[in-house]
Amino acid sequence: SxxxxxxxxxxxxxxxxxxxxxxxxxxxxxxxxxxxxxxxxLVDGDTGKKIYQCDVCDQMYGNKGALQKHILMHIG
Known part of the structure; x- marks a missing residue:
């Protein structure tokens, strides 16, 4: 309304x-x-590269695609 x-x-x-x-x-x-x-x-302090972290288990990945593939494990 x-x-x-x-x-x-x-x-x-x-x-x-x-x-x-x-x-x-x-x-x-x-x-x-x-x-x-x-x-x-999130950035790796040693390399300066971006880090992608899973919101469910805090696992970290160096690229978004790897994180997205990992997330499928939690939902599938």
């Missing part, structure tokens, strides 16, 4: 998106979405 849209629009961003990334200040509506986003900031 229009009243609902007006109410949600007027709410503070902190109320609508309470989970904030410490790296880039982006905000998210759920902790799971924040966790998935935070993976985009």
């Amino acid at each position: 229009l009243q609902y849209h007006i109410k949600t629009h007027m709410e503070k961003e902190e109320d609508r998106l309470p989970f904030k990334c410490n790296e880039c200040d982006k905000r998210f509506s759920s902790k799971a979405n924040l966790a998935a986003h935070e993976n985009s900031h």
